Amino acid sequence: MEISNERIINISPIDDEYLCPICVHLLWKPVECQNCQRVFCKSCIDKCLKEKPNVCPLCQHYQEKRCSPLLYALLCKFKIACENKHNGCDDILPYESLEKHQQEQCQYQMKICRGCQNNVLKNDLDQHEQKCGEITIECKRCRLVYKKRETHEQLDCVMNMMNQSNKKIESLEKLVENLQQNVQKLEASINLHSLIDWLSSSVAHDVPLSSLASSWNIIYDHPYSHVTIVAELRALVAQCKKQIMVGAIQGSSSMILKIAAMGPLEILSLDSPLNRPTTFGNVNWYLTPSKSFGFAPSSTTINCDRADYNEKDNAENRLSWQLHGGGGWRAGTAKYLDNNSEWRKIIMTMKN
Ligand SMILES: [Zn+2]
Ligand SMILES: [Zn+2]
Ligand SMILES: [Zn+2]
Ligand SMILES: [Zn+2]
Ligand SMILES: [Zn+2]
Incomplete structure (x- = not known):
């Protein structure tokens, strides 16, 4: 705090010992340098020490000490005009x-x-702020x-509340929409999972490709008239x-x-002896080079010569493609398809 000389009422001139050597004003909250015994305002010497600790x-070696009680007692004799004198305060303290x-x-x-950020006398502030x-609000x-x-106005208020309610309703509607989409996705994935469970345990019929599209890719798609060879399957x-x-x-x-079964990748590497399939899940799989490739339910036997021709036992759950130079042969009960270009041989793989 800088107290200029003209604010000091009762003592004049002011002896140097009451002045801070740094700011050359009346000492304020003074401290002493133990080495040179000179006294400074606390804030003035702190500013210096911040730059040069x-x-x-004055003496280069600062060591702080409380100022003497005598000096403080002398300072207390000073009577000083309030810094707000120019605003109208006549107090002398x-x-x-x-x-x-x-x-x-x-x-x-x-x-x-x-409100207006203007300077206002503390005295007038309440009154000013009431009117400003x-x-x-x-x-x-x-x-x-x-x-x-x-x-x-009341109308503004009602309109404002209505706008807010509308916004809330809009965001709630969006939320509901998102929830509905999530429910649909969940339902689809539940359907897909039960479908896969079913497929993996047995032979399935009439499976829409759309239900598999999200997780399966077609990697082999040829008409039954196409001649499938072992190397093609291995590849x-x-x-x-x-x-x-x-x-x-x-x-x-x-x-x-129309008919499908699911199993592990090893199926394509099988080298099955004639009529001796390997069981995966509830399905018997065979890949007998020079004879045929296909599946039948695990509870049944297969009767392959060129392809599985069994007619009586679970005929609808058998699929068989020739591997000796002819086309596919059966898809369930549809048989003699080796020259057929309407039926298609399909192999799919899981995407992940
Ligand atoms: Zn000072
Ligand atoms: Zn000193
Ligand atoms: Zn005052
Ligand atoms: Zn104001
Ligand atoms: Zn209002």
Whole structure:
């Protein structure tokens, strides 16, 4: 705090020993350098020490000490005019009570209005703020924050509340929409999972490709008249992930597997002795080079010569493609398909 000489009322001229050598004003909250015994305002010497730690501006070796009680007692004799004299404060305070007066008690200090941000005498602040048009108010009903100079009629208030409700409704509607989409996705994945469970345990019929599209890829799609050879099947292994599905579609644009079964990738590497299939899940799989490739339910035997021709036992659950130079032969009960170009041989693999 810089107290200029003209504010000191009762003592003049002021002896140098009461002046801070740094700011050359009346000492304020003084401390002493133990080395040179000179006294400084606490704030002045702290500023110096921040730039050059431990360096006294007078003797170079600063060591702080409380100033003597005698000096303090002498300072307390000073009577000082309030810093707000120019605003109208006529108070003259003793040294010890100056700070408290100026900071807490003086009604002539300047305060900043919370609305217009102008300086206003503390004395007038309440009155000013009551009238100041820039003061903000929050409406208790609609929570709108507005300036006092702006009007907030009842109609504005109702409109505002309606807008807010509409926004809330909109966001709730979006939420519901998202939830519905998630439910649909969940339902689809539940369907898919039960479908896969079913497929993996036995032979399935009339499976829409759309139900498999999200997790399965077609890697082999040829008409039954196409001649499948062992090397072709073996070559598919490189493209396959763990599970494969083998089936048949009737019609070049049809999207429905009339018959299908699912099993592990090893199926494509089988080297089955004639009529001795390997069971995976509830399905018997065989890949007998020079004879045929296909599946039948695990509870049945297969009767392969060129292909599985069994007619009586579970005929609808058998699929068989020739591997000796002819086309596919059966898809369920549809047989003699080796020259057929309507039926398609399908092999799929799981995407992940
Ligand atoms: Zn000073
Ligand atoms: Zn010193
Ligand atoms: Zn004052
Ligand atoms: Zn104001
Ligand atoms: Zn309102």
